[in-house]
Amino acid sequence: MIRQIEHDRLVEMIENGEIGTGRGQNQETSLKRPGDTRWGSHYVTVIRLANMWQSVTEVLENVLVDGEEYETRGKAVGLVQKMETFEFVFILMLMKHLLGVIQPLSCALQQRDQDILNAIFLIENVKESLRSFREFGWDTFLQEVNDFCGANDISITNMDDDAPKRISKRNGSNIKNYHHYRVEIFCQVVDLLTQEMENRFSEASTDLLSCMACLDPKNDFAAFNVHKLVHLATLYPKDFTSTQHTELFKQLETFVDVVRRDARLNGIEDLASLSQKIVETKKDKVFPLVYRLIELVLILPVATASVERVFSAMKFVKTDLRNRMGDEWLNDSLVVYNERSIFASVSNERILKRFQDMDTRRNQLSRLTDARAT
Numbered sequence: 001m002i003r004q005i006e007h008d009r010l011v012e013m014i015e016n017g018e019i020g021t022g023r024g025q026n027q028e029t030s031l032k033r034p035g036d037t038r039w040g041s042h043y044v045t046v047i048r049l050a051n052m053w054q055s056v057t058e059v060l061e062n063v064l065v066d067g068e069e070y071e072t073r074g075k076a077v078g079l080v081q082k083m084e085t086f087e088f089v090f091i092l093m094l095m096k097h098l099l100g101v102i103q104p105l106s107c108a109l110q111q112r113d114q115d116i117l118n119a120i121f122l123i124e125n126v127k128e129s130l131r132s133f134r135e136f137g138w139d140t141f142l143q144e145v146n147d148f149c150g151a152n153d154i155s156i157t158n159m160d161d162d163a164p165k166r167i168s169k170r171n172g173s174n175i176k177n178y179h180h181y182r183v184e185i186f187c188q189v190v191d192l193l194t195q196e197m198e199n200r201f202s203e204a205s206t207d208l209l210s211c212m213a214c215l216d217p218k219n220d221f222a223a224f225n226v227h228k229l230v231h232l233a234t235l236y237p238k239d240f241t242s243t244q245h246t247e248l249f250k251q252l253e254t255f256v257d258v259v260r261r262d263a264r265l266n267g268i269e270d271l272a273s274l275s276q277k278i279v280e281t282k283k284d285k286v287f288p289l290v291y292r293l294i295e296l297v298l299i300l301p302v303a304t305a306s307v308e309r310v311f312s313a314m315k316f317v318k319t320d321l322r323n324r325m326g327d328e329w330l331n332d333s334l335v336v337y338n339e340r341s342i343f344a345s346v347s348n349e350r351i352l353k354r355f356q357d358m359d360t361r362r363n364q365l366s367r368l369t370d371a372r373a374t
Contacts, residue, residue, distance in 0.1 A: 001062065006055040043099035050096060053152055057083060086149060086157040090181060093145050098193055101129045120209050123201045130197065134190045138182060157181075208235060212297050217268045220260055226252045229293065236296055240289070248289045255290045258283070271298060313337050 049056060060076045060083075067073040082088055105122040133141075142159075149156050159178040211232035214225040230249050233240040240248065259265045259274075264281055268274050275294050278284050284291040317333045318325060325333070336343055 001059050002052065002055055005058050006052055009055055042095075043103050046092060046096045046099060050092060050148070053148075057152075084152075084154050086145075086155060087181075089149055089152075089154060090145050090185065093141070093148060094186065094189060097133070097141065098130075098189070101133070102126055102193075120206060120213065123197075123206060123209075127194070127197055127201075130190055130194045134187060134194070138186060141186075142181075208232070208300075211235075212300070215271055215274075215294060215297055217259075217265075217271065217274045220266075221256055224256050226256075232297075233289075233293055239292060239296060244289055248293070251287045251290050255283075255287045310334055310338060 057080060060080045063076040064073055064080065067076060105119070105126050108119050108122055146156050148154075157177050159176065159181065161177050163175050163177050163180045211228045214223050214228045214232075216223045226249060229252055230245055233245055233248055262281065265274070265277050268277060271294065275291070275298060278287075278291060278294070313334060314330075317337055318330060
């Protein structure tokens, strides 16, 4: 029903000349269900709810009138009453803005091939955007909320009036709407998100990422910095002694000159490929401390982002129908699921041959497979 109503609305707007047509414009769409593990999916849900506001409310009103069950009509009444309030729109637009600020960083951190320098810039950009939005974004944001309410026939709250009694009683005294929306909602939510960013990406964490980025082999080691890499080694006191710090400094200076001149190492774009080439050319024996530092840098993303990715994938593997699977089977299934791009290149014949070679079987697996297919 939502899709049909939204389609009819778009057709009417096109006929009236309110919107244009073209490739990729004003396509048929619907609401998106937010994911349980990927909070970034809520951003798309919020955007579509705001864009399809009239269609959603019309569907709820139709359910209110034509719903067959009393419980369903009651839910529709509650949703319509809650949605057509200034506070609901205020929070909707606030989350739309905040999730939009964080979305580029979220997408960058979910990439398997992480661009650390880009991630650092995005982290700093998010922090600065949140600070600027808190200090200078109130008036523009409030006007956006008022415009949305005006376009959808929703009563606009006067910020100079007293807040409703249910809000005032909670604080023990009467407060203005301005204080409620500006201090208790706007500032509090932005401050909470800013603090979360500081906790997750503290100065020490950003410093660590900045040092890691110095090993990036792109553009002929353009980001290489010996002093930062030595500082990175000091963050691992159990792996590098104070004496080895001096040795590492000299090895790094020689290492970057050698790899830049070695044609076998030209054109490498990521640290994993660099480490493989270092082993192939036996430079790990010549620069053991440098190679140890590279190993530590390669381990860090695996110990953080990969773990988060595994937990996100677990709900697809361990379902209600397979909730009693053992740890070994669960682990193997998660490896196959998370590395599915690699396993997709493995042919069925190779898999059958591997199982055939594992044990003596009365029949050939390939023959059984062909027979079943027939």
